[in-house]
Each structure stands twice: as C-alpha cells, then as structure tokens.
Amino acid sequence: MKIDIRNLSEDQIIDFFKEKGFDSYRGRQVYEWIWKKSSHSFDEMTNLSKDLRLMLDTHFVINHIEVDKIQKSSDGTIKNAVKLFDDYTVESVLIPTEDRTTACVSSQVGCSLDCNFCATAKLKRMRNLNPDEIYDQVVTINNQSLKYFNRSLSNIVFMGMGEPLMNYNNLIKSIEKISSDKGLNISQKRIVVSTSGIPKMIKKLADEDLRVNLALSLHSAIEETRNLIMPFSKKFSLEEIKDSLTYWYAKTKRKVTFEYIVWKDINDSIEHISALIKYCKSIPSKVNLIEYNSIGDENFKSASENMINLYKDLLEKNKITVTVRRSRGKDIDAACGQLANK
Numbered sequence: 001m002k003i004d005i006r007n008l009s010e011d012q013i014i015d016f017f018k019e020k021g022f023d024s025y026r027g028r029q030v031y032e033w034i035w036k037k038s039s040h041s042f043d044e045m046t047n048l049s050k051d052l053r054l055m056l057d058t059h060f061v062i063n064h065i066e067v068d069k070i071q072k073s074s075d076g077t078i079k080n081a082v083k084l085f086d087d088y089t090v091e092s093v094l095i096p097t098e099d100r101t102t103a104c105v106s107s108q109v110g111c112s113l114d115c116n117f118c119a120t121a122k123l124k125r126m127r128n129l130n131p132d133e134i135y136d137q138v139v140t141i142n143n144q145s146l147k148y149f150n151r152s153l154s155n156i157v158f159m160g161m162g163e164p165l166m167n168y169n170n171l172i173k174s175i176e177k178i179s180s181d182k183g184l185n186i187s188q189k190r191i192v193v194s195t196s197g198i199p200k201m202i203k204k205l206a207d208e209d210l211r212v213n214l215a216l217s218l219h220s221a222i223e224e225t226r227n228l229i230m231p232f233s234k235k236f237s238l239e240e241i242k243d244s245l246t247y248w249y250a251k252t253k254r255k256v257t258f259e260y261i262v263w264k265d266i267n268d269s270i271e272h273i274s275a276l277i278k279y280c281k282s283i284p285s286k287v288n289l290i291e292y293n294s295i296g297d298e299n300f301k302s303a304s305e306n307m308i309n310l311y312k313d314l315l316e317k318n319k320i321t322v323t324v325r326r327s328r329g330k331d332i333d334a335a336c337g338q339l340a341n342k
C-alpha cells in the first residue's frame, strides 16, 4: 500500500529523502508542493527530476478532493459537492459579500449529532475528514474567489457538515496548515469554529495556542427547549457549557458568538428572550441571530420579522452586541443547515 504523503510531516519527508541518499532540501521542496502549492500530482513538481518524481510515485499517493458539482445561487453563493478519495461526498460553500469572501467548510462526512432542524443531522456520520480534505476545501474556495470575485478568500467558518469538535485532532491540524506560512497563510483570527457545545472540547480548544474564534449554537437558553430541539445536548447542561465558555474567555480573551435561530412557537417569546439575555450577561459574548432555513419539517417555522427585531432590540437595550445573519444560497440548498448532499 502506498502512503498518502500528506500524512507525513515535513521532517518525515526530509528523512525519507535522506534515507534514499538525497539532500534534505528535496524534502522541503516536496513539502512546499503538497501544501503551499497544493499540488495533487508528483508530475507537477517540475523542480524535481523525472526520476525523482517517478520514485515518489512508487512510494506515495496524494489523496485529494475533487469538485463533483458546482451550483450557483442567484445571490452569488456557490455550493460545491466535493468527492473524497473513498467516494464519500461533502459540501463546501463560498459566500460572497460586498467586501469579503467566506468559505464554509465541512469537518465530517455526515454528523453524529441529532439537531432536529438541521438537514445534515439526517445523514449518518460516516467518518471524520482528514486535515488535507479540510485544507483542500479551503484551497478550492480560495481559487473560486480569485476566479469569480477577483480577490482572495478572507474568512473561514467551520459551519458546514459535521461537528468540528468531534474531529478535534484533524481540525487543529487543518487550522495549523491553513494558517501556516508553509500553507495558505490565512490569519487564524479570520477563522471561526462553530460547535453545538461540547464543554470538555471547548476547554481543550481554549488551551491550544491558537487565535481562532468560537461560535456556539445555542438556539435556546432554556434547558428543556434546547434539549428538545438538540436532543444530544441532554448530556451537557447549559451550566456546564457556561463553565467551559468562562474558561474559554479567561484563556483567550475572545468573546464567544452565540448562534441563535428564532422559530415560531419554539423560542419566540419574552421568556426566551429574557433567558438569552441572562445567559449572555453571564458570559462575555455576542449574539448572531440566524434566519431559519427550511428543511421541509413542519415542526420548524421561522419566527416573524417582528419577533426577530424584538430579540435584536431587547438584546441591544441590554448592551449585548447582536447581528442578524440573513440566509444566503437558499435556492441551491446551500444555506446553514441545508447541506445534505441532495
């Protein structure tokens, strides 16, 4: 079996060359090809002799993603269905705004969580993505941003398929590669990791020497409601989550962003707004109100515009920073929670 060369560290590649009697700079050249230049074939490595390239070919493969299908929304959003080396498919989305391009990337094939309002949750979790598979999604979207919008990618959000904190090691490795000057050199400050809230892993992330931002899918600050719409969260009380976020802030000095969808008859009441305000006041945080994207389930309907505005007003009156995330790419099922390999 050939080894996937992107599983090796730079030192391991250098050692390989040294063992074969070559100079160590050959290893550095190859490492630059597979990461910085995101090359997917040894043939492209033109500063290596043909013999060297053939030699690499006999020992290694470069597994990589392949864009299978591209869909473009009327609002400029682009959804990619990307095929993995073992034929699984995930989706990654390019979201353009006036002045930025955001890549929304997947971290797992399917998802093991059971949020009732999310289309990805209906897919079984098949496996974790490798660091290179996450990296490749970012490269793909960066190239599309250059091609269609004449600018580089500016932001990355781990809000595609899967729960990033349940693919922790590969998440960290991918962030390191994305932000390294030997990789894409994108600032960690421009990366958001979105989690449904796994306290132990939030603390672990806080302990890393990283500068990424954290978003937490809260959706309700009332325990019973949250447990109803996100059944897995019964395992983690809001109190435990609060505790982990307090730790996060103490360690990083970066506020968490609460992602919060407002639904009709679920959390569209003063009682829910008050609970959210109280929760926010106990943790350095901001709120991102998210427009609900239908996944065809009758139990979930977006709250009225008035209700969303009421949330916004009351949060602001309580000095909590709040933004409203309008839905993008709905016509191609590329919006939050709609990724389901349709």
Ligand code: SAH
Residues within 6 Å of the ligand: 117, 118, 119, 158, 159, 160, 161, 162, 163, 164, 194, 195, 196, 215, 216, 217, 259, 260, 261, 290, 291, 292, 293, 294, 295, 336, 337, 338
């Ligand atoms: N598992 C991670 C990341 C993926 S979901 C997490 O839960 O945070 C990214 C965001 O989209 C989350 O805030 C999620 O709650 C939200 N989302 C899921 N389904 C949605 C839908 N149908 N409409 C709008 N947002 C949705």
